[in-house]
Amino acid sequence: MTSPAAGKQNAGKLTLSRALNEGLRKAMENDPKVLVMGEDVGRLGGVFRVTDGLQKDFGEDRVIDTPLAESGIVGTAIGLALRGYRPVCEIQFDGFVFPAFDQIVSQLAKMSYRSAGHVRLPVVVRIPFGGGIGAVEHHSESPEALFAHIAGLRVVACGDPADGYAMIQQAISCDDPVIFFEPKRRYWDKTDVDLAGGVAAALPIDTARTLVTGTDVTLLCYGPMVRTCVEAAVAAQEEGKSIEVIDLRSLSPLDTETIFASVRKTGRCVVVHEAAVTGGIGGEIAARVSQECFYHLEAPVLRAGGYTTPYPPSRIEDHYLPDLDRVLDVVDRAFGY
Amino acid sequence: MTSPAAGKQNAGKLTLSRALNEGLRKAMENDPKVLVMGEDVGRLGGVFRVTDGLQKDFGEDRVIDTPLAESGIVGTAIGLALRGYRPVCEIQFDGFVFPAFDQIVSQLAKMSYRSAGHVRLPVVVRIPFGGGIGAVEHHSESPEALFAHIAGLRVVACGDPADGYAMIQQAISCDDPVIFFEPKRRYWDKTDVDLAGGVAAALPIDTARTLVTGTDVTLLCYGPMVRTCVEAAVAAQEEGKSIEVIDLRSLSPLDTETIFASVRKTGRCVVVHEAAVTGGIGGEIAARVSQECFYHLEAPVLRAGGYTTPYPPSRIEDHYLPDLDRVLDVVDRAFGY
Amino acid sequence: MAVKAAGQAASPSRSHDEPPPTPQLIQLLTPEGERAEHPDYPLDLTPDEIKALYRDLILVRRIDFEAIALQRQGELGIWASLLGQEAAQVGSGRALGPRDMAFPTYREHGVAWCRGLDPAKLLELFRGVSHGGWDPKAHNFHLYTIVIGAQTLHATGYAMGIQRDGALGEDGEAAIVYFGDGATSQGDVNEAFIWASVTNAPVVFFCQNNQWAISEPLDRQTRIPLYHRARGFGFPGIRVDGNDVFACLAVTRQAMQAAREGQGPTLIEAFTYRMGAHTTTDDPTRYRLSAELESWKLKDPIERVKQYLIRSGMAQESFFTGVSAEADEVGIRIRKACLEMPDPDPLSMFDHIYAEPSGLLEEERAQLAAYLSSFVSEEAAR
Amino acid sequence: MAVKAAGQAASPSRSHDEPPPTPQLIQLLTPEGERAEHPDYPLDLTPDEIKALYRDLILVRRIDFEAIALQRQGELGIWASLLGQEAAQVGSGRALGPRDMAFPTYREHGVAWCRGLDPAKLLELFRGVSHGGWDPKAHNFHLYTIVIGAQTLHATGYAMGIQRDGALGEDGEAAIVYFGDGATSQGDVNEAFIWASVTNAPVVFFCQNNQWAISEPLDRQTRIPLYHRARGFGFPGIRVDGNDVFACLAVTRQAMQAAREGQGPTLIEAFTYRMGAHTTTDDPTRYRLSAELESWKLKDPIERVKQYLIRSGMAQESFFTGVSAEADEVGIRIRKACLEMPDPDPLSMFDHIYAEPSGLLEEERAQLAAYLSSFVSEEAAR
């Protein structure tokens, strides 16, 4: 078993928030067409400080504090992209992306198709997502499945600082619209980030990453659940269970090749996300795995995730969110077949 | 095998559009708090004539031609519901519900929870959905999975006139918000509708309906695919295959009891919808069926539906939409395991 | 029942603000074909320029007629007629420079014509052969946008791009965006007003107030004249006679030049009338009176130019027959183009969704290909 | 780089409309505590009424302080302070009749107080014990709405319900909706303006312009005074000194009565200042200058009432100490209530989602219950 937590030095350790900031900075340096826009991204540097210092260094024309309206943010970003810019929009919290839903679903996602490929919209929509930070309503949502159902969008989630640093740059240089989910409760997690190394060498943005190799069960996760699942694998190993942990990274398109290969090897699969299980991405994965690995599965694909409720008040959110114990519990159930 | 097409008389035959109209009329007669609102629902009677004549009979205060803005329609409907009304909103076409997405997802769905049950929002959002009518972009979408992922909403789809007539009344009398999908290409299909019989005797709105009983494979469908699947069952019978067709009717919550019972009997399951397979409701169903019927399944749950593309230009939509042949093709594949 | 009628004005004593002035309509050519002057909008056109405008008007009306006929014959799925709105579209369309960018709705066939887009491309969309599919950069004419109001934000963002490119100034660039009276109720349109105002973006909001949003009359969208909306956002709003091609040209020219020179946005309300049905599937007799239509017939945008040309002696009968013949030719040409339009290859469904190929889509494409060829082989086997 | 600064006015020659008048601020009590008169807003208050307003102001400020302290001590997850906005909230809140309905944002603790809602209910929300959970009908005070602007449509719809109930007239009802300067940029707010205007709905739009939307100054949302926005929609807009409780009371009273009597909507811009951080997690030193804050301190909404009460001899020292003591009591009471607030039962997560029980939710509830009790039994086994 290899764990990414192994062999780290303190040197070059960055928080996810800072790593994303460095990634944005690099992208802006490399390409004058890259813009950052959203609410409070300027002087404040964003409520999570992901855009900290960028306005100071790149000016108000490249780092734009917008009026307070999400449809306007995405809609004008589309216009800027039509003019040759590469806007990176920040949606302040997951729950506030819905006013922009129409622009994302009916315009951003479809313009390339509508124009028979004459128009590409290299727009990135950054969304801090997920719970676990003790917030009030609308600040802990996990709406990624809603976007993964929409053809024309790429939907990705980063899981740690090193990946955040590379993936945000890849998203910006991608000619397709990318919905970029950032696990907000992991913003202050630190890992090594190689700022010197180019992103050319980094894993492609649409490829899943096997974080822990194992033989008994495949654990699929992304975003905030990556750390939880790696911890679960460590804990399970003590009980003699060998879990393979895969960070999906790209939720649309899915890297089914990596997923199927793993499940064919382990014979068991558990999908974990914070989003409600009902209607979540786990369903899509379960359906595909069940079909493609039908003769390999020793247990049905199981899912761990939020319940079929609105996100609850924060004092009980720990019961809503899958944690180490809940993940292990579902893994145990997979062994019960 | 019993088919609903059997034993019909011409007397009492109504189109789906007309049956919904009669259902709305009945609901408005029974309860003065019921309102109808939307774009062009008044004098025009809606672009599909579902609200035909209602403004004439119930006045402009109960049948409201609204300004052209979907967020405003749903948002003011919420306010009217807070004041004790029961608004039925019409969204003119599926593709135009997205400007209202925020009001639906963050307000309509969550108000009961937010208020600890002090507030109920008996709002119905009617959405003509699906393709097959040769329309331009945005007029053929099937966005139901996006709503089925949202706790607090009920999501239903009617499949024929008799059901439409009863279900719209049930939706209106339900104290929860209901997203009510109407298969637009079936608006002009006719069946018997018993206008005299009360809806009390009708099948509950959250219950699936077995339209054709069969033994070899369970075919799950809803909305526009109901007719297609019944036709497929008839065709398959000629080839000696016995298909059980279930009209799901309620997409959230799902009537899993009926589904599981059928699949445990047949051992095979195919889900059919017009919406893109990727991220569609079929995934959720496949995941649940795979888990709950694991030892009964002789083949993986298969899905027939739209491709992972935006809805294509209408001249090739017949290739995008599952039809009789595609459904039978997938059924065949289910027998191939 | 105490619901007050819409459009009822607030009692003046409550308005702590001067009441809006009575609507002023900029007009440079009367319905009778007489030239009018307006101090703010001097307009000098050569006879050739006026004839060119007339030709545009005739040709776009002819294109529209042909498309309606094609729809009736089952060759198009639907058509949104511009009948009655030719002057608003040609006047504004001809006010644009080649480097300006226009963002249309689904009804701007006249603007498309002025930008040089082949009308056959429009037919493709309404036939169901494509969702548009043209290159917006080829003629600086964006794709048709069907979701009401969405394009106003695109235009505003594009205009912010013009600012960032440093392309302002006397020779600068600007964007123009078209939308209807109904669209003014959409959140997006109002957000576009805010963005444009706050960023002082070089964008002209061109609202064709054709009095109807499908079956809904104007009073469902506003209780004051639409051009006053701009006052609430802090930029100028102007109402122009939308059936007067001269006035539409002059007003749009000025607003575009102001935008190019960094003076920010303008809202133009072109006061006009939708003479036909909303689209070919609509039946306006269900919701509006023919008297209204009759009264607007007297304000026809083409007839007044013809009268002016005749009275001023600028054009002879031969000119009119020439244009008419040219219109016939255009009609024949686009009809032919329409009838010859092949259905798309079903497998093209999977094209152009992403810049990079996607494994899943390639798989689905292969699936559909195999499925389709299974029929071919079945048929071959017979 | 040619991007023009925001807020730049359009050149007057382009404005085909009279320029907006210089902003007028309705004020009935100066920062120095002197009574001013305004012809349109006569206001006769008894000494007891003025003292009651003073008490409200002190108490709501005290509730706010206590909540900030509780947050600092980890008892609340977050708190949105109303510091500086007490007059706007108390003045407007006290202008409401019991049957009027108020729709707040997340910052209307002063309005909540005026409506009679127990402040402990507010703490529940910010503690994370509930999402609000009060009954809006109990005090005609709707739930806090966090999604910016969404509630403006709810208020407008509610007002349409008032019309339909025939509840207009001298004794009629009206709705009032609160929102901030930032919120005016949201599509929803502008759609609410349109709906209210077109339907002439009895709703008052009460915008607390506290100059900031988190870190964004007003000029990111508008380039003209916000109350002028209403001009674009055809109903009156008024700017009132939001730190003047008398003026806020008088202006809101009049607008509410006009709404009740069927005269339609009004936009009130209460010109005020957010003295504290946006919320307890915000750090305003990152984006604004302390000089601005200092200048607004001189306009404190409470101090001026105190000065007025003292100078006019309406209140003695004993009154002020009495109110202060009462404030301490309220502080202690809500602190105690907060500390005693139990965490919700985890299984309550499944309550109140639907009116009717759902099989799936009951299953999930049972699953969680079993899961939780597995820990209990594990522990018991040890």
Ligand SMILES: Cc1ncc(C[n+]2csc(CCOP(=O)(O)OP(=O)(O)O)c2C)c(N)n1
């Ligand atoms: C968001 C959205 N809602 C509804 C529709 C359906 N629809 C198409 S055109 C139309 C009326 C538009 O009226 P207006 O803006 O005045 O433009 P016109 O058609 O008169 O040119 C409506 C409601 C749509 N296309 N988009």
Ligand SMILES: Cc1ncc(C[n+]2csc(CCOP(=O)(O)OP(=O)(O)O)c2C)c(N)n1
């Ligand atoms: C739709 C939406 N977008 C973003 C936010 C995050 N947010 C919360 S408060 C706020 C600023 C609001 O400013 P304003 O309307 O002036 O009200 P204030 O907080 O100053 O009272 C923002 C951006 C939100 N709550 N809702």
Ligand SMILES: [Mg+2]
């Ligand atoms: Mg119109």
Ligand SMILES: [Mg+2]
């Ligand atoms: Mg503010």
